[in-house]
Amino acid sequence: MHDTGLPTGTSGDLVVDIAGLTRVEGEGSLRLRVRDGAVEEAHLEIFEAPRYFERLVVGRTPDEVIDIVARICGICPVAYQMTAVHAFEHGLGIPIDPQVRALRRLLYCGEWIESHALHVYLLHLPDFLGYASALELARDHRAAVEAGLNLKKAGNRIVELIGGRAIHPVSVRVGGFSRTFRKTEITSLREPLAAALEIALATVDLVAGLVPPDFQREARMVALRHPTEYPMNEGHIVSTDGLDLDPTDWTSEFHEGQVAWSHALQARSRDGRPYLLGPGSRLTLAADQLHPTAAAALARTGLAGEIRTNPYRSIVARAIELVDAVAEALDIVEAYQPPDRAATPWTPGPGRAAWATEAPRGMIFHAYQLDERGLIADARIVPPTSQNQAAIEADLTIFAPQVLGLPSDQATHRIEQLIRSYDPCISCATHFLQLHIEDVG
Amino acid sequence: MTLDTGRFLPRDELEHLFTALQADGRRVVGPTVVDGAVVYDELTSPAQLPVGWESDTAPGKYRLRERGGERAFDYTIPVTSWKRFTHPAIVPLTRGRRDEGQVLVESVVPEAPRLAFVGVRACEVAALAIQTRAMRAGPLGDADHAARDEAALVVAVECATSTSTCFCTSMGTGPEVREGVDIVLSELDDGYVVRSGTPAGARLVQGLGLRPAAAAETARATAQVAAVRQAIGDPVAAEGLPGRLRAALDHPRWDQVAERCLACANCTLVCPTCFCTSVAVASDLDGVDGSTTRTWDSCFSLGFGRVAGEANFRPRVRDRYRQWLTHKFSTWWDQFGSTGCVGCGRCIAWCPVGIDVREELRAIAPADAPVGPIPWPRSPAAGRAPASLATVLPATHAVATVRALAAETADTTTLRLACSDPAILAAQPGQFVMVELPAFAVPPISISRMLPDGLELTVRAVGPATSAITSLPLGAEISLRGPMGRGWPVAEAYGRDVVIVAGGIGLAPLRPLIDRILTERPRFGAVRLYLGARTPQDRLFVHEMHALAGRADLQVTEIVDRAGPEWTGRVGVVTQLFDQATWNGARVTAYVCGPERMMQATAATLGRLGVRPAATWLTLERNMACGVGTCGHCQLGPFFVCRDGPVFSLAGLGDAFGREGL
Amino acid sequence: MSSSTRALLSKTRFAAGMSPDVCKRLAALAEVADVPAGSQVIREGEPIAALGVVVSGRIALRLNVPGVGPQTILTVDDGDVFGWSAVMPGSRSTSTGTALVPTQALMFERERLLAAMAEDCELASAVYQRMLKVVARRLAATRVQLLDLYRVGHAS
């Protein structure tokens, strides 16, 4: 499908047209303008049928919002629920039982494990080994794919137990959860997680051995940072160039703009600079907070530096975070003591509720205005992928020239692989990716 | 065995009773507070009892209140009923394997835990007994229920409180506990008056080494329950209710209650006596390993009355509500000789829109309403074939092998099966078998011929299961359970003329009857066979029937609903073959099988010709899922079609035949 | 030929219960028709010449269904009637009647029959009674046929 039918081999004015990028969540398209072998402009075109969530939540109660925003993304619903629930609790000053917070983090770990295992084994790994899909990969490497599926399943087990189901869980409520959990329920996770930890560690060795395309660049990286834990539910917004921001103040540094070629709003710094979110950024900015087991695994790979400069190494970063999430989940399971009550009672009221958390794909920001009745008057939801868009375009501008000389299918594959390495959650932001390289030189 | 005189168990020694029960090798199940309600769950100590809690119920409302004090049983009826333990929501039925044409299906042997039910109220004691009668009424009885029922020990508690939804007094089931329990407790502020009702109970109580209860204590216990009776009063006029309900099948109130009823099935699921279930099928990806599971179902779900070809006997909510209410309070008497309602009031409290069964009964069958005319006989026996035709009990899952196949029509195939199972080989004309291919639903199929070494089934492919059965290759095996039901009463026609009317596939169940009549030909007078079919292409056993037509001792005429010019035979409806007949109806015994509406037309015509209803035999189709009268699907008024039928006499069915939505 | 028509008529179901007198007067109006298999006795939409009573044989009453061809909706056998609309003033045949086998029928020429019935009330009521029965029976049958009962349901 990737053959353009156009003459190849003739230099310079090569035109490559790609039918579509696959193994990303959703669909979008990419347009490159090339002049004299240099990429003039790279546009990530995003044609998601808009669903207007910012308006759908208007008039709703905070608890309704938690159910609704999950539907923005079936791959990372917990990220949306966590960001919203923390925002409301912070905005309305609702204290949270430490065990409830621990369960929230356990739930989030579950989603990280599920999402990262999905991306590493089902979406990204086939690129490195030259397969069209994990299903085909399984014909030659069944054990590896099965291991990945078991790892993924362990993540789903957590979300199913605490949330009721793996996708769009139902238990997260403002103030806590809709029910309490007996210790025996939580400890039932011990065994699957112990097995998952073995797989996660093996995954690190597997992906660290993969040979990435040669590509170096210094990106401006942004992530949350927490004094005592690896960034997930909370933290300050920090960057590789010294930014340090309260998570509720996202808007003071960043802003969302719209571009003609996209249905997704593009976020940049107010000075127009793009920034990169995700596993690479978190490892670069918070590696010192990794769980010891994960820190050791990272050290073994000796790839901390490359993870920062070569986006193709993001698969290693995800593997490290898999170890971290599984190890943390195990610790939480061991330490769990049932809270006295499922949720802190609270009364609806007016105010501003904002928060940022770390979705598997990177920082996610929500801000809500609550009216006198405590209903949503206005909302701002900024998913990771719309923040990463500009950075991805920037990287493509640098990277594309390296592959323009290659036969079209190889060029395409390299570029697809690069875009995949950001794990764009296109269903949060975008649809169907199509690469046109238009040479105007 | 009635109860002995009481002994006294001090409150702080209740622990000892638990210990004694556990020492008896039993897990204790009793009341405890979960999620804001009292439920029955496994208990390890009396500390888990709902001490100091009382509950309030009203239509659609249940609230638990902390009232303090040390009494553990002042709550009223909890949402859970004991059927969760005697008749669990999900029970494995069979495991099956189908590999390279070889089939093995076996029943899953029930495992019955040794339980002690603590805190069983009078109405629940009655419910356990009623359900036991229901689950043992069939030709087989329900092995799983029997095992669980027998393994349980019952420690009852006499009610000291009541709530607005209680009406055990009207149904004659409480509040006093008089019999049918191993032990009964009456809770007083400082302890319990303990009486035993069985040797097992007596042994346990003896082991506690208790002093006899003082007269004052016994008196307080008696006064306490008497006060409860007083408080409840007599909200339902139960006397004569079965008859009044039977006479009210067309009451306008059914439509009014259907406007409020959600058909959500909660009333039936919380009911301690409702026993209806459905069978779910599961299999692996290759359809090699299959299993069937029995789950709680309800006459309120649409699928409950659905039969092959998507026809449904209870499409409207009105029909479903009427089925439930009349079954509980009326036809239950016909089926099991008792009320189906014990007056626990769960269906009132746990109805999401607060429909009050007592109110509906007052509106539909008030005390002063006329009783008759009774639309069907009080006892199903009247509808059954004579006792001489005792059902052969379906033994196990027999294996049969496909020896030959004949395509009868575009969608109907006759399978000739070799089978050595003695029960199946002893099948009577008109009986059916449950046909199981692992991974597929299990349809009831009438036997279309008995053979010395097997049988024939004539199957119309109307769904995946029947398609799979009719597509079996030669040599393939299937599993049969049967024979089920009551067949054609052949002896009824000795010395009389015989009229056989068949419509479409209805000829299949009549074929073994024809075979039998021919082997005993001299015992019968004139034998006339009237065959109807949709088109010439839809006729069954064409060669065979032509051969029969050639016989001097048999009259065979056929007719089709419609035909092209190539057809030189008769065209019209089957009744036109005999509606102007001159034979003497009084001498005739008639056997009829076909679509229900066709049988109605036939029955009417036969009646005009003087054939007596008691001599007119029909076979009905309903949703027969278990075949032995325990799943409840195939109910028709007072009858279980699978067990009391499928063959009925017109007289036996009475007004139940052809009544819409029944 | 009156005596033979009378003999034929009297043994038909149609004449059952008819007083010998009336039977005689009716038979006097009849003519015997021997219809070879395949030939038509009435035609859909055409004026009816005569009322027919089948003595022996079988006649198919058919409607032509565009695209499908002629469909037999009813067959009439010994003692049954065809062309009943003959006794209705100025009406036409509602179907086409074709003999499926060599058929013998008694034919009552329409004008003569109507004239006779106008004269003879006893005869008229005997004929009309029987016509009403025939029509009622066919209506009842048609209702059941309409339900197309054998189409659905019943796996066995």
Add this chain to the structure above:
Amino acid sequence: MTSQPWAAPVRHSPRATAPRRPRIGVVKFASCDGCQLTLLDLEDELLAIAERVDVVEFAEATSRRSAGPFDVLFVEGSISTEEQAEEIVRLRAVSTRLITIGACATAGGIQAIRNWFDHDAIRSAVYPQAEFVESLAMARPVADFVAVDGELRGCPISPAQLREFLIALVTGRRPQLPDEAVCLECKRRGVVCVAVARGVPCLGPVTRTGCGAICPAYGRGCYGCFGPREAANTASLAAWFSDDRSAHEVARLFSGFTAWSGPFRAQIDAHGGPPGPGEPQRELQDA
């Protein structure tokens, strides 16, 4: 066909002759990807199923693409742009069986709430330059555009029901997808009814079963993500809710992920429309 002398069967069982592996496609429209992700969440069966069917189109999982034909096409998402309206018609033409999966495809999804409101107002509220954004005035279920052969309900669909559907597909039996109320599953699980015991409003009695009664089991009322069941008597339930609730609160209860489905929509309309940005547009309610 009159009865033949005893002969070999005309038809063959699925296992007697190995059938061609069915060509399966998975496509999406306006949705969150959660329902197609459920396929990948069948961790234990995924590879075994993949060996028994031919997954020819599933952009989220494989780079192999196909425009059809499909023996079975799973369609996720609601139709909310012109392009989608055209694409679904094309897909219907190349699909033997078209199965809609999830609340968006079967009922319009949460985004169908906008169907009650002024589209342009919503669009310009989210996008500074609304002219760049194209979408239809309403988000609607697939069945509003093409014939649908089957549906898996839910937001998201249930893995158990998807597993049952796929096993039934490859073994040739009818999938068991009951249309009864959530209450049956809830009571089978032994969950205490949150509506009766705690007065929590619950749509379970009028909602199609299949989820496993998750919400009541987790202490919440059912919010109807599987949509209305057969004979859903929403009028009676709404009347019961109205005893201690304002009309707006009653409408809110039905304004979930299947709000646009008939029986729920009827109660939303009867109680003043769903909560949302501004006043509901009356004329839209009859659409």
